[in-house]
Amino acid sequence: MPLTLTLTAGVLPQGQEPLAFSRLSDAMLKWHGLAGNSAITPNIVGSINVVPKEHTFSGSKEAAVVFIEWKVPSFAFNTRKIQLGYIEEATEIIHLMSGEKQPKDRIWVNVVHAVDGAWGIGGVALTNAQLAG
16 A cells, blocks of 8 residues: 655655654554554555655645655545544644644645555455455
């Protein structure tokens, strides 16, 4: 379940991006009741993209921004409680790690759901039932 963390250079202290990625991942597992799950945890994957400020925008103007994007099966983030809780916690993680310099209104979280049966791990196309099983 890939997490893509994209942020403007300087939002977090240099070198703290991997810790932010880890905390965001741990929070996702926690909100889904999967902390320590030996099947799911190894499939939390992703990337960190640190982008120069002149290449990040809000309101069509140069701005320091953070984008937290998950690509997950449709059974993930499927309750309002999980959605509200994770988004609040993820935003707080970045805000605090920035020394409270990154405004919360410049931190975006979104979730993209994969089509059932189109989740590939190790060259095998898995259905939601197979993933959840």
